[in-house]
Amino acid sequence: xxxxxxxxxxxxxxxxxxxxxxxxxxxxxxxxxxxxxxxxxxxxxxxxxxxxxxxxxxxxxxxxxxxxxxxxxxxxxxxxxxxxxxxxxxxxxxxxxxxxxxxxxxxxxxxxxxxx
Numbered sequence: 767x768x769x770x771x772x773x774x775x776x777x778x779x780x781x782x783x784x785x786x787x788x789x790x791x792x793x794x795x796x797x798x799x800x801x802x803x804x805x806x807x808x809x810x811x812x813x814x815x816x817x818x819x820x821x822x823x824x825x826x827x828x829x830x831x832x833x834x835x836x837x838x839x840x841x842x843x844x845x846x847x848x849x850x851x852x853x854x855x856x857x858x859x860x861x862x863x864x865x866x867x868x869x870x871x872x873x874x875x876x877x878x879x880x881x882x
Contacts, residue, residue, distance in 0.1 A: 771832065771870055776806035779851040780831065782842055799847065803838045807831050807848075826878040831857060832870050839871045840864075848875060 783799040790796065810830040831848055833839050848857040857875035864871050 771808070773806075773834075775808040776833075778807045778809060778831075780805055780807045780833075781849045781851055782838075782846055783849055784846045801849075802841075802846075804851065805833045805836075805839065807833045826876050828874070828876050829857070831873045831875050833873075835864060835869055835871050842871075842873070848873060 781801045781804045783801050785797055786800045787795050788798050788800075808831070810832065812828040812830065842859070842862065844859045844862060846859055848859060849855070850857070855877055857873075857877050859873050859875055861874040862871065863874070
């Protein structure tokens with residue numbers, strides 16, 4: 767059975783960032799990441815499965831980042847990314863799942879992959 771979640775499991779501070787076109791004022795447009803909000807989060811490392819093991823061979827790390835469900839966290843899409851505020855690691859969001867009790871949102875993420 768899965769480990770019970772509680773506020774005590776939210777060890778990490780993360781920022782949710784969305785890609786946005788930015789105008790430099792001279793008519794040029796560049797794309798950059800804009801922080802939308804910050805939240806406390808917990809991490810669950812993915813350890814098994816062929817896809818997870820194959821990703822590790824390519825230098826990628828797969829994990830689930832979970833946060834409390836809120837209007838902000840429900841607005842996140844897989845086009846966004848998550849940044850760990852402590853060490854600056856970037857996690858690309860691959861899938862989003864709301865738990866059956868609707869209290870938590872799970873973000874299946876990968877680190878160590880090129881931005882896309």
